[in-house]
Amino acid sequence: xxxxxxxxxxxxxxxxxxxxxxxxxxxxxxxxxxxxxxxxxxxxxxxxxxxxxxxxxxxxxxxxxxxxxxxxxxxxxxxxxxxxxxxxxxxxxxxxxxxxxxxxxxxxxxxxxxxxxxxxxxxxxxxxxxxxxxxxxxxxxxxxxxxxxxxxxxxxxxxxxxxxxxxxxxxxxxxxxxxxxxxxxxxxxxxxxxxxxxxxxxxxxxxxxxxxxxxxxxxxxxxxxxxxxxxxxx
Amino acid sequence: xxxxxxxxxxxxxxxxxxxxxxxxxxxxxxxxxxxxxxxxxxxxxxxxxxxxxxxxxxxxxxxxxxxxxxxxxxxxxxxxxxxxxxxxxxxxxxxxxxxxxxxxxxxxxxxxxxxxxxxxxxxxxxxxxxxxxxxxxxxxxxxxxxxxxxxxxxxxxxxxxxxxxxxxxxxxxxxxxxxxxxxxxxxxxxxxxxxxxxxxxxxxxxxxxxxxxxxxxxxx
Numbered sequence: 340x341x342x343x344x345x346x347x348x349x350x351x352x353x354x355x356x357x358x359x360x361x362x363x364x365x366x367x368x369x370x371x372x373x374x375x376x377x378x379x380x381x382x383x384x385x386x387x388x389x390x391x392x393x394x395x396x397x398x399x400x401x402x403x404x405x406x407x408x409x410x411x412x413x414x415x416x417x418x419x420x421x422x423x424x425x426x427x428x429x430x431x432x433x434x435x436x437x438x439x440x441x442x443x444x445x446x447x448x449x450x451x452x453x454x455x456x457x458x459x460x461x462x463x464x465x466x467x468x469x470x471x472x473x474x475x476x477x478x479x480x481x482x483x484x485x486x487x488x489x490x491x492x493x494x495x496x497x498x499x500x501x502x503x504x505x506x507x508x509x510x511x512x513x514x515x516x517x518x519x520x521x522x523x524x525x526x527x528x529x530x531x532x533x534x535x536x537x538x539x540x541x542x543x544x545x546x547x548x549x550x551x552x553x554x555x556x557x558x559x560x561x562x563x564x565x566x567x568x569x570x571x572x573x
Numbered sequence: 574x575x576x577x578x579x580x581x582x583x584x585x586x587x588x589x590x591x592x593x594x595x596x597x598x599x600x601x602x603x604x605x606x607x608x609x610x611x612x613x614x615x616x617x618x619x620x621x622x623x624x625x626x627x628x629x630x631x632x633x634x635x636x637x638x639x640x641x642x643x644x645x646x647x648x649x650x651x652x653x654x655x656x657x658x659x660x661x662x663x664x665x666x667x668x669x670x671x672x673x674x675x676x677x678x679x680x681x682x683x684x685x686x687x688x689x690x691x692x693x694x695x696x697x698x699x700x701x702x703x704x705x706x707x708x709x710x711x712x713x714x715x716x717x718x719x720x721x722x723x724x725x726x727x728x729x730x731x732x733x734x735x736x737x738x739x740x741x742x743x744x745x746x747x748x749x750x751x752x753x754x755x756x757x758x759x760x761x762x763x764x765x766x767x768x769x770x771x772x773x774x775x776x777x778x779x780x781x782x783x784x785x786x787x788x789x790x791x792x793x
Contacts, residue, residue, distance in 0.1 A: 391675060403664055405671070407674055410671055413670065417666065431648050431651040432639075432648070434647070435639050435644050438641075439639075439644055
């Protein structure tokens with residue numbers, strides 16, 4: 340069903356934006372895709388609709404803006420309810436586990452990944468790499484617990500944690516190539532390797548995950564912009 | 574192992590633990606608070622039930638552990654539905670979650686930048702703290718509570734952190750009442766609530782703890 344009042348303000352390269360699009364695809368909700376250029380000054384729309392953080396994604400439903408990807412996902416899950424595509428489990432304890440691991444991805448795993456991308460010195464990169472690899476091993480364990488032998492963290496279907504972590508797969512590959520390491524390795528995390536293939540191939544996902552070479556090119560530009568911003572100005 | 578159905582691994586001064594206790598009080602639930610000695614040595618139960626972060630609070634429901642205060646409160650609200658802590662409409666819930674997340678990202682760290690500082694408190698740290706409170710004041714508007722007329726999710730997430738504000742004021746040399754009067758009124762309103770008053774320690778006691786912690790860390 341076409342929803343003319345659903346809009347995503349974001350960019351093709353942002354994993355946080357990808358999360359929102361994947362969720363909308365899972366729910367078969369059509370939306371308007373508004374592209375924000377991360378390498379240019381922030382648009383008026385962005386500054387007005389997310390005055391607190393001035394960041395993408397911003398999700399609009401009937402003109403009301405919602406920010407922060409995991410919060411947007413929960414909103415989408417609550418508004419478009421078809422039992423076949425529930426993003427969070429229905430059992431409160433299982434929901435809390437899903438929220439815990441999605442928060443882990445955002446609070447521990449992603450920051451380490453980011454430090455690996457923008458690490459200025461060899462030492463910084465080495466420390467970040469160790470953290471990222473440790474994170475993948477922890478997530479392999481979480482996958483074992485949550486999936487209960489099925490293909491996804493969410494079981495038979497893609498769920499909250501799948502979307503939270505899976506949206507990072509493009510960047511994981513790009514950053515891994517940059518470090519000349521497979522960050523999600525067969526040796527340490529065989530289940531995650533399999534999961535990554537299943538996730539990337541899913542109908543709701545495959546058109547959202549970006550081309551890795553295009554992302555790598557963007558990554559270089561983004562890294563340069565961030566490092567320039569961090570450099571002392573005297 | 575406790576026979577109590579609801580247990581919280583607790584520390585009296587932790588605002589994150591206070592949040593969970595307030596939520597349980599709001600729901601009229603009986604629970605046992607097991608005090609953790611965060612300096613002397615964390616219990617086996619804490620380490621085994623929160624292996625990732627090894628932190629309080631941990632909430633145990635019939636022995637099943639839950640970690641991270643906001644996640645715990647969501648669980649409590651979904652398991653015991655009355656009275657609801659989140660608003661009924663999805664947009665209101667998204668706003669509540671947004672502000673709870675903002676509070677978690679910003680407030681405690683901003684407090685820390687003041688009470689942990691050695692010597693003179695940096696002007697930037699004070700400015701940032703006040704700015705955060707002003708943003709929260711704006712979100713509060715003219716309402717009694719963050720989401721409308723009833724005490725709920727966002728209030729529960731924020732009010733415990735304010736027990737550390739007296740310490741921040743003493744060390745920073747300013748008062749929240751002077752800088753953010755609306756926020757100060759909201760604080761007083763929440764602290765009158767029984768579920769909150771039973772849990773939040775006197776600010777002077779928290780200040781004593783902060784001074785002791787500063788000595789321990791070699792800041793004083």
